[in-house]
Amino acid sequence: MASMRDVAEAAGVSVATVSHVLRGTKRVTPAVGARVRAAAEALGYVPNGQASALRTGRTGVLGVALPDLANPLFPALLQAVEAAARAAGFLVMLHDTGNDLALEREALGRLVALRVDGIVWVPAHDQGGTRLVRTAGCPGTGARREPPLPDVPLVALDRPVADRDAVFSDHVSGGTLVATHLKALGVRRVALLHGASSVTSSRARRRGFLAEWDPLTPVWEAQSGFGPELPGAVVRRLRGGGFDAVACANDAVAVAVIRTLERDGVRVPRDVSVVGFDDVPLARLVSPPLTTVRQPLGAIGAAAVRLLVERMADRARAARQVVLPVELVVRGSTEAKHVAKESVGQSVTARAEERSRSA
């Protein structure tokens, strides 16, 4: 592949001049500029990013490490991050960590080795984040002491990492929004299906929900994970019935719940309302369309890149955390109980959908 030296020879100038022309770092005679450009074009010259990165210390690449692309939230999030990164002039390097701590460590290691300018990281487990960044391993146990992550600009998404920048959705008020909505619908008995309890956001949503919910009303809680397969215990309990609404860990779980209920002849939302979380594209496509809490993916991506850029400018700056507002999107999977149904349910749906579109 043609190098700068080849271009220089073809144009009859020095490599320095070629560099200056191509990057516009110095004024040159129009004639020389034209000669150089012509030569570069003729040879199909493509600057070697490796070499210039080595020299300048900047690669123009952001690394992204995600737990699982199969969860539809993450492609959407990735797209948002990629768009923000591109707007800021960065390419994106992707690593799917498959929810595996070892893979996650390796992923971060490779990103650092490639000297990416910054890392956007959704840790698989939230304890894991901090452990991976700090010096880890149990001294004295003989376990190999894992080295800490070098001081690379890094922003954690949705999970806290000690002493690092982070961006969160406001899961607490997400939980509160769900509780408020269900209360307004006249729901009395509710089932909460949480994701993994090790995930901060799950706990935050629960906190937000319970803060708003009448403390005297019984609430049934269980772990459902984040995948479309419900644990057997949850399925059995859903069959048991006895609740007016189910609030789910995410949209995939909500869809699974709806299918399970319908298979048993329970009608959604007439008999039981179901609320999801995330508002993935799927949510508006299923039947009934999901009432859910929308995460501000675009804002998350933009904030993440912004934090990284700020940190590149000032490595010593104190860690900053950004919390972004979420939004309840009312669709067809929830409906008023014990009160005039059509009017309330429908009008709320229409209004909310309208607003979210114009936003």
Add this chain to the structure above:
Amino acid sequence: MASMRDVAEAAGVSVATVSHVLRGTKRVTPAVGARVRAAAEALGYVPNGQASALRTGRTGVLGVALPDLANPLFPALLQAVEAAARAAGFLVMLHDTGNDLALEREALGRLVALRVDGIVWVPAHDQGGTRLVRTAGCPGTGARREPPLPDVPLVALDRPVADRDAVFSDHVSGGTLVATHLKALGVRRVALLHGASSVTSSRARRRGFLAEWDPLTPVWEAQSGFGPELPGAVVRRLRGGGFDAVACANDAVAVAVIRTLERDGVRVPRDVSVVGFDDVPLARLVSPPLTTVRQPLGAIGAAAVRLLVERMADRARAARQVVLPVELVVRGSTEAKHVAKESVGQSVTARAEERSRSA
């Protein structure tokens, strides 16, 4: 960040020795080996990928350029490619081209500039692929003559690119499978919703379908695109009715069709059967679960990486094309017409699902 030179000084050896120890390229005294490794660990040394890439000419990175992450097929495909790449020791660099030809060109350019070892590319439009790779532009029109893509190992997915390796699903037999299935169900009048006609795979499916379909039976055809929003003309025509089945460009379109039909009181599959394409995760979650044609994503990813590796070994090798078999997955959105419904429809569903799981 600590460099090799720092490690060498700390260990009291030369940089060459450090390199040899860390890469195991030469035998060293156990004592020296231990000293070097200890120093590296103590300093938190991470080799500089840029530098070694510059020296060796290999980056260990594969570039991936996709049209649109919002289409759920592509995250799934990306995951497959990433898994295959990782298995072969490569990292993946992602670029979402947003179905935009200019962005696509820029994406490929940046990947080349970063000297990725290979590129996996799903061209947005299939004429675009070839045009981008060859020298383009219209000489004489004054349009800036776009330079051809340098000779980087590159594999095109699902769209042909002149003189390059490529991997396809067997869309022709995909179309045939759909036709055969619908015929067996007793469907007489069918609507075909195609994606963009500029996409090779769409044309191939149509060809496969019509080859199997009774040429005397009228077929209604229209372009629906690939997104979840149906064009107005298609919606109006669907409302008109008059067919027993709709074969769709992909699963998202199929879901949109089902919703549209149901809104008009048409029951799926009882009144009309609907068939999707791709078998994205969404397909089994919607109601009714989609009968669709599964693309062998894992095999596609593996084949793509394999082709790239082969070409790295032999740059002059002739371009090779790999066509991979697809599979009909029968679920609940299709049902037999004019014959005993429950028995045929259900048993076929059960059998097919069983087989696809054990596979």
Add this chain to the structure above:
DNA sequence: GGCTTACGGTTAAACGTTTTACCGACGTCG
């Protein structure tokens, strides 16, 4: 005309690796 300045361009030193060639010491063998 001699002085300074600005301009257009070049030289050469980095950046952090990998790798070839080399070198001294040591053991072996004739």
Add this chain to the structure above:
DNA sequence: CGACGTCGGTAAAACGTTTAACCGTAAGCC
């Protein structure tokens, strides 16, 4: 005892850029 191969380690060149320092020439100024 001398020649020789082997072993462990090092010196130095190279990869393709960027950029600070430098240098001749021509223009500007008194």
